[in-house]
Amino acid sequence: MLGFIIQRVLQACVVMLVISALVFTGVYAVGNPIDVLISPDATQLIREQTIRAYGLDQPLWKQYLDFLGRLARGDFGRSFVYNMPVLDLIFSRLPATLELTLAAVLGATALGVPLGMYAGYRPDSPVSKAIMAISILGFSVPTFWIGLVLIFTFAVSLGWLPAGNRGDTAALFGIQWSFLTWNGLMHLFLPALNLSLFKFALMVRLARAGTREVMLTDTVKFARAAGLSEGTILLRHVLRLIAIPIVTVFGLEFGSTLAFAVVTETIFSWPGVGKLIIDSISTLDRPVMVAYLMLVAFFFIMINLSVDVAYAALDPRLRTRRAA
Amino acid sequence: MTEASTPLARFWDEFRHNTVAVIALGVVIAISIMAIAAPLISPQNPYDLANLVLMDARRPPGFVGSKGFTHWLGTDAQGRDLLSAILYGLRISIQIGLIAGAIAFALGATLGAFAAFFGGRIEALIMRIIDLQLSFPAILLALVLAALLGQGKWPLIAALVTAQYAYFARTAHGAASAERSKDYVDAALSTPLAARRVVFRHILPNCLPPLIVVATVQVANSIALEATLSFLGLGLPVTEPSLGMLIANGFQYMLSGRYWISIYPGVALIVLIVAINLVGDQVRDQLNPRLRR
């Protein structure tokens, strides 16, 4: 098992390197970065000074190596727009995005898996059909649209919940979190709901499909023939078997949800990393774009690694094979 | 009682018993026809700036404009007739969704199948790249590409294809690997057939069911992704409004009660995507070998 982990970590490092090269080239090589920093009517002297200061006159490969060197020291550069270290900038916005994503993902799974299992267990009941209808909507309707409808219904028409922005925060482990305050929760609810719907629909559909398939297998027949109750079969056999694909998708979709937070944060003016990247794209704040993409890639690779490990933990058949 | 002969006929025979799926298919076909015929049936060409009268902007549904015809769904912020804009928008959505989906399918499936066929280092290299790409969320990839490549139809399609071909490649690779070890492939290879022919004529057709499953998901995804990108300001230029952009433009007016500018394009988009997904669901269920019926 340990050998397996080490092997995957090494692979991950190689992947990170490749991604850093790709990201760097893509972001820096296209277009002229200098135009973001200084006004069009600045003198030639100031242009050249700025170019030298930011190292933009060096050949691309040298810029890349300098970039890697700085990364190794933890220096992701300074934002063109905000004029502060990018890493600080990102980390200041990260808690907001994290709590939004976690709330969405946990809610989606905790509600989605049981409902999906029920829909798979009794696929022809009216309740199941209703659950599937809701899941189709959650799955098909673009997140931004649901956000609009949510704001329109709950904030504008009914006035129950705020239309945007993060609420009050309280500190935990030195970081400010908004779910610790009531006001914060009120602000968190709609965006988290918005973000969770896609994943909820996915979990429901996955759990349903898995349950339906497993219920037809000989394993369930045999368990029934042995006199196990339906509840025991569902919890001890079915859940355990569908856990494998669900955990895999959970992991992959977690990253995807994190990325989709971009849309939700834009609509709800949630001050997270997602909104930051959208703003950076439109203002072409390249250091921020690079750092964000690298961090997302790193995060994804970590998630993939955890999923692989969890997969091996859940499916004993993989353990002996991988160790070989 | 005789059985239908071809696989397609048998497929349709079972499909038509599911009322919901048949209705959904009807909706998709109806919308597609409307979209294709958009230039013929819409009261106004929303791309032609000369048609837009600013005075008619932001008018509610049913308003009779200065050009003399009724704006059944109202007008948007630039004075465009919303019904026309929606029809053209649907046209673009379907166009882009299908083109991007088709290219991603062809590219991904071929790549995956060849990787599985050749095996060894080629396979390892290709699949590493695919895995790398799959570890990136599609929306981010599309976002960054769209930002870098600029606005326009083809840059957008390129971004969508790049974001999606990996799913097809991964599925095709999995299916082709399973097929590769089957005896009929060895039999085909023992004849003087070129490798390309074996892959295309023998292996790929047997990999179709899981690929079709992915395709049904991805077409709807393409449309939603394109709408999301347009909503965020990337993708198509302002002069060719897609549904996403219409919704984005109308966002600010929703808070002041002029809901139609955002809601109607939204409804059109949702109906399209939901219908595609309903059809896709039924197709997927029927193609799943593990659901004995």
Place this chain on the structure above:
Amino acid sequence: MSPVLLDVNGLTTRFATRAGSLNAVEDVSFTVAEGEIVGLVGESGSGKSVTGFSILGLIDPPGRIVAGSVKLNGRELVGLSHAALRSMRGREIAMVFQDPSATLNPVLTIETQMRLAIAAHESLGDAAARARCIEVLGAVGIPDAARRIEAYPHQFSGGMRQRVAIAIALLNRPKLIICDEPTTALDVSIQAQILTEMKSLAARLGTAMIWISHDLATVSSVASRILVMYAGRLIEAGPIAEVLRQPRHPYTRGLLGSLPGIARPGQDLVQIPGAMPSLIDLPQGCAFQPRCGFADALCATMPALHSEGARSFRCHHPLAAETAP
């Protein structure tokens, strides 16, 4: 004569499919005595597996038992409540399936699966439950049971896995075990082992068995009585040696004749011409007519099950006692 344990009378199980209704099991009657091993033989689609499932009440919609009775020790099982059926399954009647890699859950240890089977019927403390599992595993021939119990199914060979399945069936000391093709998926050498072991186990524990198979050879080595099914009906029954020596129904003779062992080297294998008809589209009267060399107009009416002593057969033109293969 041992007392009758299981009494099946006129059992009919119907399936409603999109193509029409079919009776997978039609008017099947037989008894199983305590400790007796009865073989149930037939081709695929003959209804033998469905009979087994019907006895346990494991028929899922769109199927259901529409007629007949199944009595265990005099107690009627058809129409019992879900809870009563569940308490009966595994405890009084158990079942072993064909493919142990499909019946055992790959992600749970053997111990977990066995303890679940025990817990379904009684609450035993940890130590007692574990002890019983180890004991039963030993009885079915799993070496080093105390250690192997913590393993996963994929860590066992095919034959071992089937022994585990049999062990699970034996856990609650059922009076009857229904075995649905239990050795079909195993290597031929392992088959013989399992056959002998199951026979001696049954004898030792006094468990009755219904051995369902398409393979006459395996059935003949383990069962004392044989039932032959065709297209959902019972067409012949009797003590095994007699039936094999002197079949009375033309189908049974055809089955025996097609066994490779009977043919001489160089001789073509004897086949029964044609194929079993689809259950939706049965001919009027005896279902074997289209393939029977002796069929005539009389066969258009369904023959009744005719008994001669311990033998019974369903045929208007049964083979005379002398015509042996």
